[in-house]
Amino acid sequence: MYSLDDTITAISSPIGEGGIGIVKMSGPEVLLTLQKVFLPSRARPEGDGPWQPVSHHLYHGHIVDPESQEVVDEVLVSYMKAPRTYTRQDVVEINCHGGIVPLRRVLELTLRQGARLASPGEMTLRAFVLGRLDLAQAEAVLDVVRAKTEAGLRVAVEQLGGHLSQEIRGVRAQLVDTLAYLEATIDFTEDEIPERDITVPLQEAAGAIKELLQGADRGMIYRQGIRAAIVGRPNVGKSSLLNRLLRTARAIVTPIPGTTRDTLEETINLQGIPLTLVDTAGIAESEDLVEKLGIERSREALSRADLALMTVDVSEPLQEADSQIAELIGGKPAILVANKIDLPQLASLDDLLPGVRRVRVSALTGEGLEELEEAMVEAVFSGKVTASDVPLVTNPRHKQALHEALEHAEAAVEASTSDTPVDLIAIDVTAAVNALGEITGETATEDLLEIIFSEFCVGK
Ligand SMILES: Nc1nc2c(ncn2[C@@H]2O[C@H](COP(=O)(O)OP(=O)(O)OP(=O)(O)O)[C@@H](O)[C@H]2O)c(=O)[nH]1
Ligand SMILES: [Mg+2]
Incomplete structure (x- = not known):
């Protein structure tokens, strides 16, 4: 599906105007490509043979169309020789002026010299396949790019550094060790293999997986954030509340x-959580078509939200509509916001929610x-949080794999304490090992890789 032996090229910086923009190439022919389109400001005086850059140095010059000799842009280029590069292959970066036209022209020139347009995430995919990053780390690259808050960034950077991978590898190694013993007892007779306890190491592995899972929900909140819908009947102050929380008159x-x-x-x-606030149209009986459609959207917003901020106006007695909205909320996590406390209070909230x-x-x-x-x-985390307890698991895919691993590890523990045949225990241990391997990529299928890397932006 993915080839590694051709040279790929892409615009790595965001599209739009900027101080600089970067065209990045990776593969065996990056230097050859660069030599064809780059005219260094300080060419070697002798001038025999093509220009030879020193690896990991920056050179000033111009990108010149080799066919028309037209100067396309003034640039800084760097050539980074494998293996100390992002992809572990030879890499060239061309720092152009950050407009879409020069970037496109430079990209086109590299394409015309035989490079292929990189697909989304292909640079990082190469880094993964060539062993610079494992899968969890590669996914962390995406999380770093997409981090919405500093806390989210901190968690992603930890993962990029391989913290989660290390933990997973530790547990996996322990399970593999037990598996090796189990398989040996299947293949050899009892007196050839010294007897060994397997329940304790299996329990330890299951315990470690459980620990990783414990912070997972919190971790995913830092990464993905949550949605809170501000709902209530018309005129209770929902939009005013939104503006207050945003600190602008949105x-x-x-x-x-x-x-x-x-x-x-x-x-x-x-507090580090990316919180999306959704202001909605007041929910009430309405004959107006636009209003009706708006109310339909409010219901949808409520059903999609993780948290409902049910807003009521305490300066008026509660109305039938308030109770109806409370009913719509049902069992969803909610906060009852009693608004307009600066006015004389006429509402009794005792029976509401x-x-x-x-x-x-x-x-x-x-x-x-x-x-x-x-x-x-507090509602999001169902309790207080301190900044220090940063969770390791932030990705739903990892959580899913950990659940699977835990299930099989626990089944293996269970089986090891009864007189279950060894080969049946081995099946569960194998499944646990594979589930953990999916997180770091040892046992990831090509389909899974395709799904993961297709989420990346081009040029990453
Ligand atoms: N005194 C007082 N007035 C408020 C308060 N909050 C909102 N209001 C007023 O209540 C009126 C309605 O406020 P909005 O924020 O538009 O209410 P809403 O719930 O968004 O209304 P709809 O969009 O029509 O559903 C405005 O005149 C606000 O100034 C409050 O805390 N105290
Ligand atoms: Mg409003």
């Missing part, structure tokens, strides 16, 4: 019920907003 606020007609979302950084945490706020004055933010963090 949504239109008016005293007229039915102001917000469509859902609107923005992401904030809530029993058991759900309530926070009294004024979106107008800002009172209670800090408490609301605290409440959101």
Whole structure:
């Protein structure tokens, strides 16, 4: 599916205007390609043979179309000889001016010299196949690029450094060791193999997997963030609340019920968690077609959200609509936001959403907003968090594989304490070993690799 022996090229910087933009190439012919299109400012005086750069040095010069001799851009280039490179192959980077036109022209020139356009993630794929990164680390590259908060970045950088992989390899090695013993007892007679306890090492492995899984949900929150839908009947102050939490006047606020007609979302950084807030149209009976459609979207937003911020106006008695919205929320994690506490209070909230945490706020004055933010963090993590306990597992794929590994490891522990035939225990241990190998890539199938790397951007 993927070849490694041709030379690939791509624009590695984001598309758009910038100070610089980078065309990156990897493969056996990068130097040859560069020599054809690059005119160094300081050519060797003798001038015999092609220009030879020193590896890992930066050179100033111009990219020149070899056919028309036209100067395309003034650039800085570097040639990095394998293996100390991102892909473990020879790599060339051309730092152009960061406009889309020069970048495209330089890319085209490299293509015309025989390089192939890299597919998304292909540079990182090569780094993986050639052993510079394992699969979990390669995935971390993507997480670093996409990190939405500093906490998310910290977790991703840990993983890129191989922290998770190390843990996984440790557990896997222990299981492989037990497996080797089990297979030996199948192949040889008892007096050829010294007897050995397998329950304890299997238990230890299962325990270590469990530990990794424990922080997984929290880890995924740092990576993916959560969605909170602000719901409530018209005019209770949902948009005002959104604006307060965003600290900008993002949504239109008016005293007229039915102001917000469509859902609107923005992401904030809530103590390291990327929190997407969704403002919705007030839910009420309506004859207006646009309003009706908006309300339909509100329901959808609610069902897609991880957390509901049910907003009520405490300056008015509760209405039928408030109870109906509470019903819509059902068992979803929620916070009851009692808004407009700066006004005389007429609502009794006792029967609304029993058991759900309530926070009294004024979106107008800002009172209670800090408490609301605290409440959101606690609701997300179902408890307090400290900055130090950074989880290792942040990726749903890894979580899934760990679950599978745990299931089989536990089954093996169970079997090892009964008189289950050894070859049946070996089947479970093998399955656990393979599941762990999927995380680091030892046992990943080509399909899985394709899915993972297709998520990358081109040039990474
Ligand atoms: N006194 C007071 N007024 C508020 C407060 N929050 C919102 N309001 C006012 O209530 C009115 C409605 O606010 P919005 O934020 O537009 O309410 P909404 O829930 O988004 O309304 P719809 O979009 O129509 O569903 C506006 O006049 C706000 O200024 C508050 O805490 N105190
Ligand atoms: Mg609104």
